[in-house]
Amino acid sequence: MEQNFDVIIVGGGIVGLATAYKLTLQLPNHKILVLEKEKEVAMHQTSHNSGVIHSGLYYKPGSYKAINCVKGRRELVEFAKQYKVPHDICGKIVVATDESELPHMHKVYNNGIANGVEDIELITPTQIKEIEPHCTGIAGIRVGCTGIIDYGDVAKMYANLINNSNSGSKVLTSQKVVGFEKDANGTKVITAKSQFYAKYIITTSGLQADRITKKEGANTDSAIVGFRGDYFDLTDKGLSKVKHLIYPVPNPKFPFLGVHFTRMIKGGVECGPNAVFVFDREGYSKTAFSLKDTAEAFGYKGTWKFFAKHWRFGLDEYRGAFSKTYFLKRLRKLIPDLQMDDIVEARCGIRAMALGPDGEMLDDFKIEKNGNALHVINSPSPAATASLAYGGEIANMAIDYFNLK
Numbered sequence: 001m002e003q004n005f006d007v008i009i010v011g012g013g014i015v016g017l018a019t020a021y022k023l024t025l026q027l028p029n030h031k032i033l034v035l036e037k038e039k040e041v042a043m044h045q046t047s048h049n050s051g052v053i054h055s056g057l058y059y060k061p062g063s064y065k066a067i068n069c070v071k072g073r074r075e076l077v078e079f080a081k082q083y084k085v086p087h088d089i090c091g092k093i094v095v096a097t098d099e100s101e102l103p104h105m106h107k108v109y110n111n112g113i114a115n116g117v118e119d120i121e122l123i124t125p126t127q128i129k130e131i132e133p134h135c136t137g138i139a140g141i142r143v144g145c146t147g148i149i150d151y152g153d154v155a156k157m158y159a160n161l162i163n164n165s166n167s168g169s170k171v172l173t174s175q176k177v178v179g180f181e182k183d184a185n186g187t188k189v190i191t192a193k194s195q196f197y198a199k200y201i202i203t204t205s206g207l208q209a210d211r212i213t214k215k216e217g218a219n220t221d222s223a224i225v226g227f228r229g230d231y232f233d234l235t236d237k238g239l240s241k242v243k244h245l246i247y248p249v250p251n252p253k254f255p256f257l258g259v260h261f262t263r264m265i266k267g268g269v270e271c272g273p274n275a276v277f278v279f280d281r282e283g284y285s286k287t288a289f290s291l292k293d294t295a296e297a298f299g300y301k302g303t304w305k306f307f308a309k310h311w312r313f314g315l316d317e318y319r320g321a322f323s324k325t326y327f328l329k330r331l332r333k334l335i336p337d338l339q340m341d342d343i344v345e346a347r348c349g350i351r352a353m354a355l356g357p358d359g360e361m362l363d364d365f366k367i368e369k370n371g372n373a374l375h376v377i378n379s380p381s382p383a384a385t386a387s388l389a390y391g392g393e394i395a396n397m398a399i400d401y402f403n404l405k
């Protein structure tokens with residue numbers, strides 16, 4: 001038997017859940033349903049990242065990401081305090097190790113000032129040593145408002161609040177969407193287990209965003225490709241060499257922040273990640289392979305254009321993925337006395353990146369409209385930090401576009 005809702009959100013990652021949570025706050029009399037295909041919410045990108053509460057330092061002033069990162073960070077910290085989600089505003093340093101990095105380091109710092117990031121300052125080599133005694137650099141940025149949190153815990157709190165709202169809204173797991181059937185009044189969403197009906201649809205499907213968008217009937221010229229990030233953990237011997245968070249100056253050509261050191265809210269320190277093209281969008285191992293995912297990636301012209309532009313970067317990342325010695329060499333740029341027995345291979349994550357047909361990565365949010373549906377095609381980092389801000393923006397867009405009252 002069909003269950004009826006006002007809005008169905010397909011995808012129970014942190015962005016979908018934040019959107020649903022914001023809708024329940026703004027439309028307390030509307031029934032919102034979140035459908036997640038996995039047995040728990042937030043099992044992919046949300047729970048496979050570094051767990052950093054980003055400051056808003058890196059993003060182009062005035063961009064959607066810059067505005068929403070700063071806004072979302074502040075809102076997230078207040079949310080974590082209110083609902084007692086463990087977190088720590090421990091601060092971080094961004095460290096330049098070569099003269100060639102200084103121009104971009106200063107650009108990053110100036111972006112932070114322009115974006116309204118609080119408690120940041122340029123620091124000297126001596127100050128770097130005072131903050132992180134084992135770290136070596138020629139200059140740096142201290143960012144006091146950066147923090148750490150477990151985004152899986154955040155997402156589960158969003159889900160709890162949705163399920164406990166008074167409107168009958170709910171989050172259902174193990175509900176893989178296999179089809180959509182539209183009529184004049186709305187859409188039937190068919191899962192492997194059941195059927196649901198709603199006037200309006202929002203998809204926030206992360207690594208499956210392009211597929212779900214097309215399945216619903218919308219067109220997009222973008223394709224999702226996955227990049228695996230491999231991590232090492234510091235061993236008990238190596239833990240004393242990192243106090244909080246240490247980042248390199250990022251390569252301005254790529255939307256990746258480079259291998260860094262991150263103290264985790266539940267203990268330990270992670271080192272990484274790299275960024276390696278994957279052959280399985282949801283395969284969390286170095287040898288994972290999906291024929292469907294690989295065929296779709298290589299059948300998209302944007303993939304080949306991306307490879308043609310960035311093959312040197314790609315080979316370097318693959319080298320780090322399969323050589324602990326090379327990975328350690330990259331880490332030693334920041335901590336020169338790090339030893340082989342200071343690190344041990346750990347987990348990995350996969351990041352969804354939307355590619356355009358020209359081979360360029362989409363740098364900001366992208367949403368497609370299709371009749372009674374909104375599709376979030378790209379929700380790049382800092383989507384976790386900015387989840388409440390992004391969720392609020394999507395909710396407001398839905399209220400306006402669907403004329404919800």
